[in-house]
Amino acid sequence: MSLTDFIDALTGRMTLEALPFWKMVQNPTPENIVNGAIATSVAAILVLAAVAVLAVLTYFRLWRTVWFDWLTTVDHKKIGIMYIVLSFVMMLRGVVEANFMRANQAVGFDGGFLSADHFGELFTTHGTIMIFFVAMPFLSGVINYVLPLQIGARDMSFPVTNAIGLALTASGAMLVMASLLFLPFSIGGWTGYPPFTGKEYSPDVGPNYWIWAVTLSGLGTTLTGINVACTVYKKRCPGMDFWKMPLFVWASVTTAILMIFALPPLTVATAMLALDRYLDFHFFTTDAGGIPMLYANLFWLFGHPEVYILVLPAFGVWSEVFATFSGKTLYAYRTLVWATLSIAVISFLVWVHHFFTMGQSAGMNAVFGIATMLVGVPTGVKIYDWLLTMYRGRVRITTPMVYALGFVMLFVIGGASGILLANPSIDYQVHNSVFLVAHFHNMVIPGTLFGMLGAYSFWFPKAFGFMLDDWWGKLAASLWIVGFMLAFFPLYAVGLLGLPRRSVAYSEASYTPYTVVAMLGALVVLAALGAMFWQLYISIRNRDALNVYAGDPWDGRTLEWSISSPPPVYNFAVGPEVFARDAFWEEKRAGHAYQIPDQWEDIELPANSWLAPILFFSSFTLTFGLVWHMWWLVILSLLVVVGALVARSFVIDRERVIPADVVREEHLRWLKAVREAPSAPRELEVAPGNWGRPQSEAGVPE
Amino acid sequence: MDSPDVNFLDPEGYVAQQQRVHFWRIVALMGLVVGPILVLTPLIAYRYRFSGNSTYTPDWHFSWIWEAAIWGGPIVIVTILSYFLWQNTTALDPFEPLPIDGEPVRVQVVGYDWKWLFIYPDHGIATLDELVFPEGRPLNLELTSETVMQSFHIPVLGGQVYAMEGMVSKLHLAADRPGVFRGRNTQYNGHGFHRQQFVARALPETAFSAWLDTTSSEARPWSDAVHDRIAERSTLQEMTEADDTGAAFRDVPADLFSGIVGPMDRDPDWRSRDRRDASVDAGPADGSAATATGQAPDPAR
Numbered sequence A: 001m002s003l004t005d006f007i008d009a010l011t012g013r014m015t016l017e018a019l020p021f022w023k024m025v026q027n028p029t030p031e032n033i034v035n036g037a038i039a040t041s042v043a044a045i046l047v048l049a050a051v052a053v054l055a056v057l058t059y060f061r062l063w064r065t066v067w068f069d070w071l072t073t074v075d076h077k078k079i080g081i082m083y084i085v086l087s088f089v090m091m092l093r094g095v096v097e098a099n100f101m102r103a104n105q106a107v108g109f110d111g112g113f114l115s116a117d118h119f120g121e122l123f124t125t126h127g128t129i130m131i132f133f134v135a136m137p138f139l140s141g142v143i144n145y146v147l148p149l150q151i152g153a154r155d156m157s158f159p160v161t162n163a164i165g166l167a168l169t170a171s172g173a174m175l176v177m178a179s180l181l182f183l184p185f186s187i188g189g190w191t192g193y194p195p196f197t198g199k200e201y202s203p204d205v206g207p208n209y210w211i212w213a214v215t216l217s218g219l220g221t222t223l224t225g226i227n228v229a230c231t232v233y234k235k236r237c238p239g240m241d242f243w244k245m246p247l248f249v250w251a252s253v254t255t256a257i258l259m260i261f262a263l264p265p266l267t268v269a270t271a272m273l274a275l276d277r278y279l280d281f282h283f284f285t286t287d288a289g290g291i292p293m294l295y296a297n298l299f300w301l302f303g304h305p306e307v308y309i310l311v312l313p314a315f316g317v318w319s320e321v322f323a324t325f326s327g328k329t330l331y332a333y334r335t336l337v338w339a340t341l342s343i344a345v346i347s348f349l350v351w352v353h354h355f356f357t358m359g360q361s362a363g364m365n366a367v368f369g370i371a372t373m374l375v376g377v378p379t380g381v382k383i384y385d386w387l388l389t390m391y392r393g394r395v396r397i398t399t400p401m402v403y404a405l406g407f408v409m410l411f412v413i414g415g416a417s418g419i420l421l422a423n424p425s426i427d428y429q430v431h432n433s434v435f436l437v438a439h440f441h442n443m444v445i446p447g448t449l450f451g452m453l454g455a456y457s458f459w460f461p462k463a464f465g466f467m468l469d470d471w472w473g474k475l476a477a478s479l480w481i482v483g484f485m486l487a488f489f490p491l492y493a494v495g496l497l498g499l500p501r502r503s504v505a506y507s508e509a510s511y512t513p514y515t516v517v518a519m520l521g522a523l524v525v526l527a528a529l530g531a532m533f534w535q536l537y538i539s540i541r542n543r544d545a546l547n548v549y550a551g552d553p554w555d556g557r558t559l560e561w562s563i564s565s566p567p568p569v570y571n572f573a574v575g576p577e578v579f580a581r582d583a584f585w586e587e588k589r590a591g592h593a594y595q596i597p598d599q600w601e602d603i604e605l606p607a608n609s610w611l612a613p614i615l616f617f618s619s620f621t622l623t624f625g626l627v628w629h630m631w632w633l634v635i636l637s638l639l640v641v642v643g644a645l646v647a648r649s650f651v652i653d654r655e656r657v658i659p660a661d662v663v664r665e666e667h668l669r670w671l672k673a674v675r676e677a678p679s680a681p682r683e684l685e686v687a688p689g690n691w692g693r694p695q696s697e698a699g700v701p702e
Numbered sequence B: 001m002d003s004p005d006v007n008f009l010d011p012e013g014y015v016a017q018q019q020r021v022h023f024w025r026i027v028a029l030m031g032l033v034v035g036p037i038l039v040l041t042p043l044i045a046y047r048y049r050f051s052g053n054s055t056y057t058p059d060w061h062f063s064w065i066w067e068a069a070i071w072g073g074p075i076v077i078v079t080i081l082s083y084f085l086w087q088n089t090t091a092l093d094p095f096e097p098l099p100i101d102g103e104p105v106r107v108q109v110v111g112y113d114w115k116w117l118f119i120y121p122d123h124g125i126a127t128l129d130e131l132v133f134p135e136g137r138p139l140n141l142e143l144t145s146e147t148v149m150q151s152f153h154i155p156v157l158g159g160q161v162y163a164m165e166g167m168v169s170k171l172h173l174a175a176d177r178p179g180v181f182r183g184r185n186t187q188y189n190g191h192g193f194h195r196q197q198f199v200a201r202a203l204p205e206t207a208f209s210a211w212l213d214t215t216s217s218e219a220r221p222w223s224d225a226v227h228d229r230i231a232e233r234s235t236l237q238e239m240t241e242a243d244d245t246g247a248a249f250r251d252v253p254a255d256l257f258s259g260i261v262g263p264m265d266r267d268p269d270w271r272s273r274d275r276r277d278a279s280v281d282a283g284p285a286d287g288s289a290a291t292a293t294g295q296a297p298d299p300a301r
């Protein structure tokens, strides 16, 4: 084996051209310089950020904490927090990319400053990141954090699997990040349609990145779905039958079922595409019996339920938020449950609306169009249910409520544009245009994203023991709302005027005013993100004044508010029993809240495990090797994966015990703090002065 | 020159006109649903605000009257919408001929990266990125692709339909009056995508005959070399700047379109045609035998 052979085997298909600045150096045309400079700066920022994080961890000697308290943890609360941190990091990238695209289109009349391929990578990474590494981790994180607390459980059913789900998702995200350093990513869009992404038309490694990132995320999400469903079936505390579960729990279990059934078609589709690309299978080629239309069907068989995976948890959040901040029990709980379940069922029966234009018969299109509009019924019902929850309540406008009201008003507009798209004869006109882009952002930003940001504002005090600054929170929420409207309402118009999506440039001068406004909107969204980071910073700075250790800042209704903030590792000192739907609210009303248990027991918790971090690193190296055809790395990583799984099966000590004395001591300390906390009237809810002990509207007698 | 018409809400043909009517009908119906919610949401939030002194019923959670209203309302609206949807979808099936008079003009459309070939099988001519047809008569299109999936769209005339390799889809359009309209591919297919546009030109009957005559006599002869050149990945502009292949052709074989559609073993050599940019690494050669068939002739229907 000669040296060059050796180097080839080592680097696989990677050459110097993979470096972001190579093309610019080799061939310094103005276009290459602009695009190369952008790509190189971004790569440099990424490297510097990584180095900075490592340096800080080393300097402050935090490695032990990182390893023992975070990476190896199987605590659902910490896993939930890590999911959300991942989501915020990726959101920053996604929004910055969106700004680049919007800026480019604002000057896109006959030009733009980005090269067509660069723009292609941007919409592909933006879409892929926003769906798989922002929205999905965010909702997985919120479910992870909140669900066990709401059902009175100590952890998920499968804590280690839970950590592995996060590990796989995070390594997928890392793979997308790696593509900033070693180009190129796919330009085939977040949908990755072959034959364009097949080997014949995309012989570069770009689609490989996309395939493996999405596959990792898909596997992680499937694991999460199984885990959440089992947890809800098996881990509810005594007294919590199905009809006493908080609506967020209903939403989560429905989402979990959707995950279990919807993600496999995606994983199958990406696996088949990988077989096409790596081993010359012909599933989706146009020759040798392949058929690309199969891919479209498989992808959207996942893709449509996916949008309900994205939005149902948000619906769950709204149900909690509207009830809590109206000081009133939910209107028509059972109706909301049935509406949730029927949305889940219908979501599997509509996927064809993503390709009405593929040539099915008119009858077939009409059936799928009508099925699509049917989803509007339960969704409309939910909206009215939330309005009726506010009706005759006492509505407090806090940050989560700003998001909630923004959501209701914007979401119905998105729903209306969805009804338009459900009509095949209209879809024939606006399919593949930025009208569609406006529509799905209109669902996914006010729907999913506002839902998750509302959840973040709502449960942050629970997770960290202090409130988030309300003024900055409301500012951020308002900026999100305004930014969204500016960025996407013009796209409805310019979509009707015929601007196709994914256009790096256009030849209609009349589009420019719209794209300029849309660019301003994207900047406002960036400002919203800035306001959120600032809010976090000053809230941490003022954490003593914002302290809510007593645990119930919002006059909450469900079990998670009945414990300290942040909750102890074991969640509940003594396993709760519930007698009502609004379990904690009713306890407060009956004056039974905060009682001293008469018996203490040792608590058994799952012990930390190194399996997840090992799988995180090895699945990253495995897929990175696959992307670049570095077979030695693939084999090595596979050995590590298998070795780790085998080794884990020999671990015997999988539990750790928290002695009853410790539990007792912690719990009594908290109860004392609760007694001593001045109880806050709702007028002081968002002011420093809310110590997490409400003068409850349930009328707790002192 | 004014840029070609592109706004389907300002339609130029039968199909787009119907689409516009349907569009505004749904917007109006949805306005009935959305309007009240946009008004009610802030109103309720304000009326029942914490600092106000309105009625407070913390335990009220159900009413059959409300229940009937909130389910009934959406069901009624969706039923009405479904009726219109069914009517409109079946009436505007792009695969079906239009109910208008006149002898149809047949054009066969082939999508390439990043240009469109229009074949006039009844006249033995073909054009690139220019679709010329007479106003007032039905325009019957058959579409396929000799590359990845594409979507063919002339907004002011009617809807779009995918063009896919090895398959034939159909589209029926017509223009009410003479004009110049924008047409394009809307399905992303690489870095020339945004330039894959064409003009559709509706001419008065006499002008159309004249155009047919000039094109038949003045265009360049079709040849396999021309075909190969068109199949390369380039825009028409890039192609014509590089050499003089031209953009209009005569002596086009009658079976060109059916030959392109397949079966794919028509040309044992078809894979070797350079359909990529020189700048892109071709990757390892695909070993599969091009003789395999199994291609459904028209699975689109």
Ligand code: HEM
Pocket (backbone or CB within 6 Å): A095, A098, A099, A101, A102, A123, A124, A126, A127, A128, A130, A131, A134, A135, A188, A189, A190, A191, A434, A437, A441, A444, A445, A448, A449, A487, A500, A501, A502, A503, A521, A522, A525
């Ligand atoms: C925060 C503000 C956001 C802005 C300004 C923004 C902007 C954009 C832009 C400019 C495009 C390209 C449109 C085109 O193809 O012409 C795009 C595509 C897309 N965005 Fe966003 N976006 C935002 C947030 C999100 C979020 C939160 C999600 C999902 C959770 C999302 C998902 C997508 C997807 C799936 C695509 C399609 C990518 C493709 O064409 O394959 N975006 N967005």
Ligand SMILES: [Cu+2]
Pocket (backbone or CB within 6 Å): A303, A304, A307, A350, A351, A353, A354
């Ligand atoms: Cu869908």
Ligand SMILES: [Cu+2]
Pocket (backbone or CB within 6 Å): A293, A358, B164, B167, B299, B300
């Ligand atoms: Cu097809």
